[in-house]
Amino acid sequence: MQGLLLLIFAKYQHLPFIQILSTKSTPTGLFGYWGNKGGVNIFLKFYGYYVSIINCHLPPHMANNDQRLEHFDRILEMQNFEAQDIPNILDHDLVLWFGDMNFRIEDFGLHFVRESIKNQCYSDLWEKDQLSIAKRHDPLLREFQEGPLLFPPTYKFDKNSNNYDTSEKKRKPAWTDRILWRLKRQPQATIHTPTLSAPHFTLFLRSYVSHMLYSISDHKPVTSTFDLELKPLVSAPLITLLPESLCTEESDLLISYSLTADFLSSPWDWIGLYKVGLRHINDYVSYVWVRDNQVSFSDGLNQVYIDISDIPETEDQFLLFYYSNNLHSVVGISKPFKIQPRSFLAEGPLDEAQPQI
Structure with missing residues (x-):
């Protein structure tokens, strides 16, 4: 009441x-x-x-x-x-x-x-x-x-x-x-x-x-x-996370994404790693500030990394969310993917026909 x-x-x-x-x-x-x-x-x-x-x-x-x-x-x-x-x-x-x-x-x-x-x-x-x-x-x-x-x-x-x-x-x-x-x-x-x-x-x-x-x-x-x-007036997201460009190097998950020309980024934007089935934006497994962990950027294409060493090995599928601080909203989502066990990654490269992490 x-x-x-x-x-x-x-x-x-x-x-x-x-x-x-x-x-x-x-x-x-x-x-x-x-x-x-x-x-x-x-x-x-x-x-x-x-x-x-x-x-x-x-x-x-x-x-x-x-x-x-x-x-x-x-x-x-x-x-x-x-x-x-x-x-x-x-x-x-x-x-x-x-x-x-x-x-x-x-x-x-x-x-x-x-x-x-x-x-x-x-x-x-x-x-x-x-x-x-x-x-x-x-x-x-x-x-x-x-x-x-x-x-x-x-x-x-x-x-x-x-x-x-x-x-x-x-x-x-x-x-x-x-x-x-x-x-x-x-x-x-x-x-x-x-x-x-x-x-x-x-x-x-x-x-x-x-x-x-x-x-x-x-x-x-x-x-x-x-x-x-x-009939959607907006058909493309402001951020496109590129799952085919995801890869792992040692304990880092490298993430590539592109953004539209009119998107205004903020130092407080972040990318979160989630299990499929999340119920809230705070249910992330891990996250990274896009400016702090930026590796490289070019014309509309950026790359950041997330430390996955503390992420338990699991068969679950994951998603990546890009959260805009200016818009207080999620503005980009990846397709579902799996993180290959790190023991497998240590043995040799992934099959190029299977664009998984």
Whole structure:
């Protein structure tokens, strides 16, 4: 209840095309100082498209609907950046917005709501859902889409059960936990100003469900699955690590890489050696600062070394990541490879037909 958490997971092959532009938090609890209410945001570029992901927790209780809408607008307003080269959030190609929004079901009494849920008759409840009502009247909220609410209201349950609130308060069930998205509007063609062919960027909802098996909270978790179809605006990474040029000399692993002309390197850039299956950027086996361990460089081609004497001999496959300090992102990844046992390397050269280390 004292904060919000937002995590993003990605398959490693996408990492060179994901740039974390900024993260931001907007506390709205207790006069704007406490983080039990508010929003957290991650701005990123994904294959050249601007994407904003927001997790929020809005004010509770039936009577605070106006306050919820006010906090929604405040979070949206505070996510914009004036001094940085990041477009207005409403100019992002995709905004994903989810969390405990705390919208309630108006007018109907507790008995009617529970009977409707028991009989899976949700359509009457949709009409009185506060978020659905707000979307019909608020031009900005109307631009956010949501999947159909075909699952029971996710609040409020007795803990460790599937029973709605049996306490003295007997809170009325509601769909408090929601997942919304907004795609950037494309300019409409007219007779005088025909629209240019817009890049292909489309989101399809595959599922929107709650999970009744989880009972550690008084809420039931909600998940959505999407298919995102896009035409990449960026198709080549900023750094290309060349696995065919990798070789070992004594206890050093020599790494060759090339960089694009517009890539701005930093003395704090580094290359990490990872086992395939890593879960975090800090899961490296070893790493090296690219400036400190540079061996040679020429037109766009550089070479550094990593000391592998302390790396245990294993049959695992490895990857190399190039991390840019300026962009706070991985900008290059090698193909998977194996490190040959050093005892084998001491016996003789590798078969040239097998470009392994």
